[in-house]
Amino acid sequence: MIGKKIILAGICSAMLLLGGCGKTDDKIEEYGGEQVETTAVTEGSSEAAGSDITEEKISGTGNDEVNPLLGPEKIEWRDKFDAADGKIQADIYIDYQPVPASGIPMYNYKNLKLGDVKEEEIVKKLFGETATQYTGTFEETGSMYNMLDAYMCFYYVAVTPMPDNVEFKAWVDEENYFVHTYEGTYRNMDCMLMVGYSYEYNCSFLAMYPVNAGDAINHSEYTVMGRLTPSSMSDFVNGSAAGDVASSENDTETDDKNVNKCTMDDDELLATCTNFLKEYLMMDACEDAFSTEDQAYSMVYVEGDEVQKGPRQDVVFYTSPEDMYTTEDSLTGELKDPNFQEKNGYYVALSNNIGGIFTYGASAASYRDYEYYDIATYNQGGFYVNDDGVMGFILLFDGWLTEKIAEDSSILSFEMLKESFISEVSENVDPSKLDTDKLYFKNMFLTYYGITNPDDESTGTLVPALWFTATEGTTTKMTVIINALDGSLIDISY
Numbered sequence: 001m002i003g004k005k006i007i008l009a010g011i012c013s014a015m016l017l018l019g020g021c022g023k024t025d026d027k028i029e030e031y032g033g034e035q036v037e038t039t040a041v042t043e044g045s046s047e048a049a050g051s052d053i054t055e056e057k058i059s060g061t062g063n064d065e066v067n068p069l070l071g072p073e074k075i076e077w078r079d080k081f082d083a084a085d086g087k088i089q090a091d092i093y094i095d096y097q098p099v100p101a102s103g104i105p106m107y108n109y110k111n112l113k114l115g116d117v118k119e120e121e122i123v124k125k126l127f128g129e130t131a132t133q134y135t136g137t138f139e140e141t142g143s144m145y146n147m148l149d150a151y152m153c154f155y156y157v158a159v160t161p162m163p164d165n166v167e168f169k170a171w172v173d174e175e176n177y178f179v180h181t182y183e184g185t186y187r188n189m190d191c192m193l194m195v196g197y198s199y200e201y202n203c204s205f206l207a208m209y210p211v212n213a214g215d216a217i218n219h220s221e222y223t224v225m226g227r228l229t230p231s232s233m234s235d236f237v238n239g240s241a242a243g244d245v246a247s248s249e250n251d252t253e254t255d256d257k258n259v260n261k262c263t264m265d266d267d268e269l270l271a272t273c274t275n276f277l278k279e280y281l282m283m284d285a286c287e288d289a290f291s292t293e294d295q296a297y298s299m300v301y302v303e304g305d306e307v308q309k310g311p312r313q314d315v316v317f318y319t320s321p322e323d324m325y326t327t328e329d330s331l332t333g334e335l336k337d338p339n340f341q342e343k344n345g346y347y348v349a350l351s352n353n354i355g356g357i358f359t360y361g362a363s364a365a366s367y368r369d370y371e372y373y374d375i376a377t378y379n380q381g382g383f384y385v386n387d388d389g390v391m392g393f394i395l396l397f398d399g400w401l402t403e404k405i406a407e408d409s410s411i412l413s414f415e416m417l418k419e420s421f422i423s424e425v426s427e428n429v430d431p432s433k434l435d436t437d438k439l440y441f442k443n444m445f446l447t448y449y450g451i452t453n454p455d456d457e458s459t460g461t462l463v464p465a466l467w468f469t470a471t472e473g474t475t476t477k478m479t480v481i482i483n484a485l486d487g488s489l490i491d492i493s494y
Helices: 055-059 119-130 142-158 213-217 266-279 414-428
Strands: 075-083 088-096 106-111 177-186 189-198 203-210 224-228 234-238 301-303 306-308 315-319 325-328 335-338 342-350 362-367 370-375 380-386 389-397 399-406 438-453 456-472 475-483 489-493
Touching (some): 075 414, 075 438, 119 177, 119 189, 142 203, 142 380, 142 389, 189 213, 203 213, 213 315, 213 342, 213 380, 266 342, 266 380, 266 389, 315 380, 342 389, 414 456, 414 489
Parallel strands (some): 088 438
Antiparallel strands (some): 075 088, 106 399, 106 456, 177 189, 189 203, 203 389, 224 234, 301 306, 315 342, 325 335, 342 380, 362 370, 438 456, 475 489
16 A cells, blocks of 8 residues: 555544555564565566465575564664765665564555445445435534544545645535545444545545444443543543543552443454454455554654563543543643543554554654654554444545465565665666765665555555665655565665
């Protein structure tokens, strides 16, 4: 899934999704192994082996030594080389903290195009004969807040150029996008459904929430639905207020209010989402397209020598506006500790990483003692699930992981990949596309990258790849993507 790159570190309070518009589904590997046979990719092209990348070609033999790209030790790479017959001088100054991975599965994916998301059929499946078009306005408070927030997520990700004053109309057909909003009854709840599409980025958007949040648990007095994360942050996404609040410290208490009434385990949650996607939205995805781990800030982070991955996914809680906050921070004045009345459900996110390895590249930054990697792709969002099924969702996507084709695969040793990188850049860099004769490679990431099937460009395979960027100050001068299976060049962009 390839598309416009965005940095998703909380772009809006309701959103947390997976992949990227275009060809970008990705997965990653395990131990350094022997060189593998895959079809080489030409410069500037994402078309490669596709369905020809068979399990035999990716299984490899491995060796007894863990590939340093799979952690846990930090990698420091310093080097210099000349490229383009000496016209370009390149310096490598890379510090990379790998995410510890026990294996790198691989997947096939399917890209979606306009018409693959069957609007009329989805509306009928969800609302039946109760469906009506909604052409009113979205309020910033009350039961409309969640739909407005979802709308904003789609708009700011998928619509460009951005106008100075945005009017979020419930039903609009513009040259570069459309949004259609419906009302109807789903599981005896009055709900609102939004269907959207960005023509510019081939990106689809679906969102549905109950008009009154408490109807999802048969407590109409609760009008706020929120997510209480293990990382001690919560986003209110369905009610009269929104904001980040700290998780209560008394989650381990045994009083009834603190017991999550949802009894599903991870396998049941994932199966619920894939079945809902197939039954109601008429699309297919494998369970690894979703995650029960916290995706809130799309990150793994390093604190000292310890690499942390996302904790358990958000718990869904319900409360009333007047009971939303119970304490005020004495220093900041911020309201904390939501006085939730009931925990009932989990938020299951669209995956933005597999085993801690992000899909379709990433960008890195340092903040205080943390080094974090933000996914830069589209598939984002998730489902609100309890024992009765899916109660709501927000999905921004351009395709799905459809099939796991290998439980694990062998990437080349880091030494071989370094040699391949230098060789490919030396031979393929085009000085005429650069405004400098000096390149500084400071960023490197192990990621997943989508390789298009040459026989069917709507399908492809996610392969492990090394993603390099050459920068000058804060400006990216060049991006290089190397196939980690065989060291071949996937892409050079300027």
